[in-house]
Amino acid sequence: MSSTYGTIDSSFLDALIALTAEDRVSTSAALCEQHGTDESYHTAKAPDVVVFTLSTKEVSNIVKLCAKHKVPVIPYGTGTSLEGHVAALHGGVCIDLSLMTEIVEVRPEDLDVTVQAGVTRKTLNEYLRDTGLFFPIDPGADASLGGMTSTRASGTNAVRYGTMRENVLSLTVVTPTGEVVKTASRAKKSAAGYDLTHLYIGAEGTLGIVTEVTLRLYGIPESISAAICPFPSLEAAVNTVIMTIQCGIPIARIELLDENQMDAVNKYSKLNYEVAPTLFFEFHGSPQGLKEQVEIVKGIAEEFGGTHFQWADKQEDRDRLWSARHNAYYAALAMRPGCKGVSSDACVPISRLAEAILETKADMEKSDLYGTIVGHVGDGNFHALFVFDPDNEDQLNEAKRLNARIVERAIAMEGTCTGEHGIGHGKMKYLESEFGEEGLAIMRTLKKALDPDNIMNPGKIVSL
Template sequence: MNDSMGVGRELPPALVARLTACLGERFSLSSGVRAHHGHDESHFPDQPPQAVAFVASTAEVVEVVRACAEYGVPLIPYGTGTSLEGHVLAPYGGVSVDVSQMNHVLEIDAEDMLAVVQPGVTRKQLNAALRGTGLFFPIDPGADASIGGMAATRASGTNAVRYGTMRENVLALEVVLADGRVLRTGTRAKKASAGYDLTRLFVGSEGTLGIFTEITVRLHPLPEDSAVAVVRFPSMQAAVETVIHTIQSGVPIGRVEFLDEVSIHAINRYSKTDLAEAPTLFFEFQGSPRAIEEQVALVGELAREHGAEDFSWASRPEERSRLWEARHQAYFACINLRPGCRGITTDSCVPISKLAEAVLRARAAIDASGLIAPILGHVGDGNFHTVILIDPEDAAELERAETLSAELVEIAQSLGGTCSGEHGVGMGKRAFVAREAGEAGVAVMRAIKTALDPRGILNPGKLVP
């Protein structure tokens, strides 16, 4: 990156004039607006940009990128600011490119089961637009994140065990490159074998290779019916082994979420639920009533074999919604256990056969650290999180927490897993990427970054070690 444009320096007056002429009042130097765009849900200190550009079209993104490229000024894409890894922070200053006004669903093609959206469309907005079509967009990371941000971080969530992640559900992209060129990747076809898979290259690139301006996503039929069960277990191991055997048995469950007793305690306090405070699985079964019956019978048998102490149902739609909403609010519930704290959120994902070992080793490491760190996650695909609660003003506690986070990553990687199953790398996990990808892998990543962004202006300080 061109370090001549660092934090504390003013933007060139000619650049300010050019962007003001392009965007008018939608180009802001306001300290309040800048502060908002230098903050996310991560534990990192706020790092505001030098300006914010509220773009409303591909043409405006092109103009902003070309102008900033001319002066070597960093560009940080911004959707809803729900990142857990510092993706939207501006460690080198620059211009935050806010795509929240690019929030139109451009097309819904029910016959081909796809939708074309602008990057600022949120997942809830898209599903609201799909009402009456018999289709839905299944990627559900909890927060009402933008589709652009979800594609950039290769997000997934509670439905990934059945429907996959953003990697499987993005068909095509329109991307503005670092020099202002507009690139279109992919097609509307469900598969392709024509050259390098550029769509997959950009999905998960975290704004370091280009800025998304249009995204084509897969849609899926709404399940005929669904049922939700809450199952309490005598131990973490019993709960996790139930999940492993359920997956290995081929049961096509819709969702399965694990929450330890600390997480359940946090949810009860925050969402006013009255769940038993014990290791718990939330199951969702989808399909025809007959298919659900069969799934429930098999999972119930597996759960009882592992000592399940309770198997309660949420039969009414409002009960099911309340349970899943409580699960989606679990991060904020955990943070609320210690008012004024921030959370370092780990994001390990391991092969399903190693899940029980990974979770038990993680619990032992947490207990040895003396820190508060609830464990929860989308265990159906081997992905689990800890939320390490810290006082951001306590340097010694922060150091202990970062040591614990590194230990948890090392556990996952030693078991053939990854440092990040869905949150992305951002600023928080760059060191772990080197260990995971190896020297050759990092060299290839740097070569791609240099080829597409030779001046390093696209979201600098993120992803690439």
């Protein structure tokens, strides 16, 4: 452990157990390694100890102990992040919130719900099913809602419903000193003081630990219809997306998969879709509204050569279609068994989307690496996945080079280095390019003011 941090010894562990329970505190090497590992290619770094918490009070007491001894604290949800967010770069205590699974209160009349941070999005929607309500943010993985808040998650529904930023009303947060703060009321709007809620959304556990989340809910649409449509070229598919969005059509989801990704999806999910650049659509609304949306989008698609729509109106058919889309990452990796992936998540203004994707595709075709393109293109966000042999350093360096080109291109187009994965420690070097030294200095000032001993998930977002 870094000399600037305190030491975890037997007396510290005894104190930790006294605050929780012996069976919820572990120094097992295997468990610690698991908790220092996410879904990314970044090297895992295990914490010294993992503690499973049941309440905000327990989290508060543990953080107070860690603050007293200057021991690093790393929050952990489900481990599905992609930029090394959970790596314990300086050792310390991993606080696993996965047992904090209480759905505290559903308020149908206000269209909101309060949950503990360990509740996952699928669990919440299963619980809500009989209320006629749902929570729309869908990053693919069954992530915890605390983790989704901390990484400012997005996903396939963002084009209509927004991201976590737009759908979190209030938070309960444990600060670096162990104090408990509620960031806002449940009012749909407020002009009271600094916006503490949005300070913690996307802070990745570097300013505090989110233990409860109050979220907006939505009525389940009266009618839902999904479709896929292949296109003669990637450019034609992307131009269909751009025109659809610029026409103001309230489409719920519009996803792009290139021909390599469609080939991988077919093989992984045992499907037989055409191997061509393809758009996945989903429409929400009244029967009449749905019909109007579908007709307009079909007309736009036909203008760009997309003519073979395949529809999925039954829920089981839609679930199968979106399951195939959500498994795209694993499908691509399965094309090269034993390999790992470097996944980009750049986001650009919609008017620059075609340029960004086509230049990325050109880079991909010049490289020896196998790669795919997939994305939530309705809001300008796309992913390029570069698959590499983890035992081949040259391949890893090539994947990093290609990813860097995507990021630099996106920033030059007034876009962002990350549309949804976050910074972690994997993308810290791009923040200055995006915000300038002045913007980065403000972030450092916030970090130092709230966490002067740098114990909260140190080494992520900003370097001190």
